[in-house]
Amino acid sequence: MTSRQRFAYGLLGAPMAMAALPVYIHTPKLYGDELGLGLALTGAILLASRALDTLQDPWLGRLADLMQRQHRGWAVLAGVAASVLVLAYTALFNPPKMLQWQLALWFGVALVLVYTAHSALNITYLAWGANVSHDSHERTRLVAFREGFGLFGVILASLLPMLFSSWFQDVNPWLPYSFVFSLFLLLAIWLLLYRFPLPTKHGLTAQGLFGPLRQSPFRRLATLFLLNGFAVAIAGTLALFYIADVLQLEAYSGLFLATYFISGAVSLPLWLRLSRRLGKSVAWAVGTLVAVVGFVWAVQLGAGDMLPYLLICLLSGAALGADLALPAAIAADIIPQQDRGNTGGYFGIWSLINKGVLALAAGLGLPLLAGFGYQPGGGGGLTALAILYAGVPCLIKLISAGLLMRWRRSLEVQYVF
Template sequence: MSQKQHHTTPAADRIPLMQKSAYSVGMFVNNLQAAALPAMMIILNLGLGIDPFLVGILGFIPRIFDALSDPMLGYISDNTRSRWGRRRPYIFAGAILSGLIFALMWQLPEGHSETFYFWSFLIALILFFLAYTIYATPFVAFGYEMTADYHERTRLHAFANTVGQLAWIGVPWFYMLMSNENLFRDTVHGARTLAIWVGAVVAVLGIMPAILCRERRFDAPKKQSEGVLKNTKEFISGITVTFKCKPFVKLCASTFLVFNGFQLGISFSLYIMIYYLFNGNNYLAGKLNGWFGMLTSIATLGVIPLTGWIATRLGKRNTFLLTISLSLAGYALKWFGYNPDMPYLLLAAAPFVAFGTGSLFTLMGSMISDVCDYDELTTHERREGVFGAIYWWMVKVGMALAGLLTGILLKVSGFDEALAQQTPETLLQLRIFDVGIPLITSAIALYIIYSYPITEERAYEIRAELESRRGKIG
């Protein structure tokens, strides 16, 4: 088959619309939790007055606990046997727990010391990320195994990420909402109220995939009854084998660089808007931040299905190379968009930035599904949970480092939250961090993914070999 020829997805491999929709609602919940927390973390610094370095520590330590728990939960989910399946019980429980904890952890009482706030929030964050892991790790693995078809996998993740992207449209407005004096006494009061609404949405909508989606039948490995020591050895061995899967390592490395480079860079954007574009005016900065985030999110809604369409014609690897290259143009445009005389010029960069954020997880979710087949060919095991957990472990370690580095780089730049006006040197460094970091990391990711080996032709060859060996999975 030539690279321009494509397989047609048979009806048996199509995912019913109801199940695809339910999974997409779960993606919205997953993204809401991922987006809401960092959007509200700035309140710890600008609302409660916690030192930015300590805020960076708060962004780092809980994510390390989260990253350590992910692979273990993935292994447990892969090896779970229950009448409800391998994934759905954890998705149901995790949605309720994470929603409840998110709502409660922002209910910090007034009038306490920085030390009190730091330790209280640190403990709450660790508990939240544990609950989030219980939800997210089986949920992600569920998406990898809902269909065996190369193109239907891309359609599923394009559909789910389009719905999930709706979370990113609203979240950029959180700071403006929390700082609205007509609604709340102060930003801390705004955060308390908003957290309750977010937690309720997570708990109610997060259980939808567990209720409405059907799991495909897999023969779970018989490892649970072999004892704790044996299972621990198998778990560690499985992690080692996973990291030896070269296509998977390439996907992890490229995602680590693209997404966490974006996250680290954009951590400085609101500071630049407040102190460089609007001379300390929180409301005006929050308004521009909301418009930039919403425009990026709306553009992303178009980029995601476009990515799926392009991928069925150019292939997943070539689509990645195209879309991430376009995002580089967006980051470069941000440098010129930071203009105090024309602050809304920044919005011109948003559609280009959207090509990076919109295409990444649409392609990666589908490509990891292909990697799971590639891995089964060698290991004779279905390990979607472990692959999904380690993939997101890489993302979360990067997010932890981004949170830590944000605090460190704020210190390096000379930023002082007590000052109404920051020095020109500080503002220049913040702009360099904002633009330069994602430019460099995304360029390295392009180099890495250039040699990704699983083409459409190879993916169908792998599927045929697997089905001839163990039959189709119902």
């Protein structure tokens, strides 16, 4: 496969990330505060729509498998999902003036459409990359391109709303952001549909929505993905609280996050080379240990420790490259030949786990912190915050690394199809 084809596949990762981050971070404040919908009603709509978003993923995976059997079925599904996502995303962030009940309905419908279109496109995208090549290392390169562009999209999503607010002071900043996102997404979809090869068709085998979990290698990988994802989600959920109250460096939050993500993007080629030499499972285990060694020191930092925390961001960010590239590449390898027609179902479960750990981290981490006496901006519970932010994720990652080394042989199976 050529570099241009890898570029044509990977580029879509950027607008996908650009879509996801503002929905999770900015819509609560936009609707709950700025548009006057109220926090209680906004929270209820968010909770219901996110529950639907998570639970529908296995069904969307099955839809992708059904479409794969049709002529250019995945191309059609990706094109339709991208078109719906452009329209729904623009509507979500640029609502007209209306009554509160109308605004609530608008918010709920737009949010469900954004979640559904994004999930359908993402599952199809993951399955496409897993089925397009017979070469295991080529599939890993495709994952690396996808995740590298995804990190670029995260950085754009972090910077552009702030820049548009300063450049267009009399205009809703989400209007130019929606325009840039839409153009970027349509360009990326065009490249995927017309400059990247279609995968080989495979017959759909009869199985339930959670049939992939009957496969022992995938069940083990899903367990590892859940543990590792939960550790990362806990740290991600608590990061801004830790920076603001433990380090007391809230003004530098953007610098810390940018350092972390850029380090992750730069490290991707290293993990690719290491996976070829050691195998993907061992390379992932090495990345997990690097994350622990680099991150555990955050437990003992205090106010003003800017340089030590920057170094921690560099080291743990470098380990992020392994977390991004290798688990999904292993998943693509261990899908048995007879199940290649059900690849969408595998990645539907993958997506469900990914979303579930984010909800679990917020649902457990924040109440637990409150139980230890922590309140944002206050002086109590800071030790508990530091331990939950850095200590607990490192412990979970060590457990994950131990299981990974124990199961590594079953995860290095490479089926030829």
